Amino acid sequence: MADPNGFLKHTRELPAKRPVEIRKTDWQELYEPMPEEKTITQASRCMDCGVPFCHSGCPLGNIIPEFNDAVYEQDWREAFEILSSTNNFPEFTGRICPAPCESACVLGINQPPVAIEFIEKSIAEEAFQRGYARPNPPASRTGKSVAVIGSGPAGLAAAAQLNKAGHTVTVYERNSRIGGLLRYGIPDFKLEKWVIDRRIELMEAEGVKFRTNANVGGNVDAKQLVRENHAVVLAGGSTIPRDIPSQGREAQGIHFAMEFLEQNNKRVAGDDLSDTFEIHARDKDVLVIGGGDTGADCVGTSNRHGARSVTQIEIMPMPPADRDPDSWPNWPMILRTSTSHEEGCEREWAVLTEEFLKDEEGKLRAVRTVNIRWGRDQTGRNTFVKIPGTERELPCQLLLIAAGFLHPQHEGLLNTLGVGLDARKNVAASPEHNYQTSVPKVFAAGDMRRGQSLVVWAIAEGRECARSVDAFLRGGESVLESRDEG
């Protein structure tokens, strides 16, 4: 194990962040790299618990004490092999995962937990620098072909695993670049895009084929794809945003968060946007509605645009005293402070949006809100109650709706194939049914199946779905394991 007394000697330390005033002027990642000695010291804090709860805290089941021990021994190759045996893309999760493993770390009971996420990032970066992360194509091919639709983390993980098993895999992506929300949702200050490009190069060298500008159910025939392949994986994400249909919604200056973030990611990537209506926060009072990760990314992006002011409001009040604080909705998500909030933002909770107010030209000028609190309805159920006298007008010229996503798009791909949906209108394909949809040889993984979630869950589902597809193609046991051999 790592130093048995490490946790007694060292406290948790994270890499330095670039100063706010500097990082607000660019799109680069905001954490400095973690120096090697510091990573080793941090890894030494792992207690190698008899029952490592961090394993089960991580949806991928990452074998955390083992890779911490390898880091402590300065065996970066071994650390990378252990980490990548359960996680295809530690360079993504090491940057943007909310790290449920750290919440499960036993040291966290009476000390700050082990800095697992940053250790993971360091292992991945050391592996790329030292040449341990290199193409590992399968020794032989099975002669079976699989089409993966969608190139977000779920599709990429499924593709990587199915290719590893020897199947011929083509990933179809309707956008012009690969990566899904890693590319078009998450801003560069959290994940610079060369990190995705580097991984795609590796996957191409291993034999995975990528087809961009390929909208399956649009310019690519979905039924033909099913006919011509031995299996198909649907990994198209959850893309339909939740709206706020208050009065005045048609005012100019109200946009969904993803319209704003996608355009900005394209601008930062150098795409030609001359034909696109510009959504920019420069010199505006920006109001972000929604307190989660997407809202925080709008805050960070607006500040980098040079917004005059940025305010983020969230409808959810703190949970009532008699309610489990971890119950729906996920309270810690809306209470979490992201690095974007450090860069300048007013935050308020328990604020209900009542009306969008326009000027004579139809442009948004303010939002009328009222504060709310928990109360009871006539049946005794918890409900929101408006607090009289708290009505306000919040001036804003740009309003970004970051109120979550309802379900995947049904038009096109899903309707054409006629796949069954679950009660939440996501694709019905449960793990108990091997990620299989109602359509023979069509499987599903990631946000398209489970609803909006996290990158780590998308990777986990992509891997598990690939095992099911592999078993289906072999007509028996899959050669893929939850933990890869070598």
Ligand code: FAD
């Ligand atoms: P996606 O990443 O959505 O990828 C789906 C892909 O399928 C897209 O590229 C889409 O273009 C393509 N596609 C869809 N239909 C078709 C079709 N018919 N033909 C071809 N291609 C198609 N999670 C975290 O863990 N940490 C974070 O910090 C974080 N930040 C986020 C910030 C934002 C702004 C958003 C919106 C989400 C964030 N998430 C974060 C959530 C995370 O990004 C998603 O859970 C994850 O990307 C889902 O992966 P996926 O592969 O299922 O789908």
